[in-house]
Amino acid sequence: MSFSVRKAIFLGLIALVAVAGVSRAQEASDNSPSQRVSVMTDKLDRMRRGLQSAISVLRTENQSDPKKKDDEKNVGTPLGRLVALQKDVSRVSSDVASLRGKLDKGEKYDRTELDSLEASVNELQTRVDSAQTDT
Numbered sequence: 001m002s003f004s005v006r007k008a009i010f011l012g013l014i015a016l017v018a019v020a021g022v023s024r025a026q027e028a029s030d031n032s033p034s035q036r037v038s039v040m041t042d043k044l045d046r047m048r049r050g051l052q053s054a055i056s057v058l059r060t061e062n063q064s065d066p067k068k069k070d071d072e073k074n075v076g077t078p079l080g081r082l083v084a085l086q087k088d089v090s091r092v093s094s095d096v097a098s099l100r101g102k103l104d105k106g107e108k109y110d111r112t113e114l115d116s117l118e119a120s121v122n123e124l125q126t127r128v129d130s131a132q133t134d135t
Helices: 002-025 033-062 078-105 111-134
Strands: none
Touching: 033 078, 033 111, 078 111
16 A cells, blocks of 8 residues: 555656646746847747738739739738738737847836737737638
8 A cells, every 4th residue: 555655646746846847838937038039029020921921822812803802901801811910910020129129228128018028929829820720
């Protein structure tokens, strides 16, 4: 019986260490602010390139159909949705670039701004992935 108790304690400790490692890996604040901004910039750049590629493909497909000429302006269409997402990516990218400028110049910045931008980038990544999967 003591063997199974030892085994249970050992497995419990392993599970505890694994859970602690996962929660530690999810913390974004381990990196320096400039590293965090760099990661956000890379993510936004990848999103922008992916959206641009999908938009160009849909535009090419829509050229032959005169009914779909105004799809880009209608957010209810796949092309319109991708164009709107591209604008959102550009807006957030501009905000990240502004924060990068503050960091590079050594100016004061609000840490909550960095956290909110990270949340915006992650939320935007989810929306972009969903839109690209749907189209």
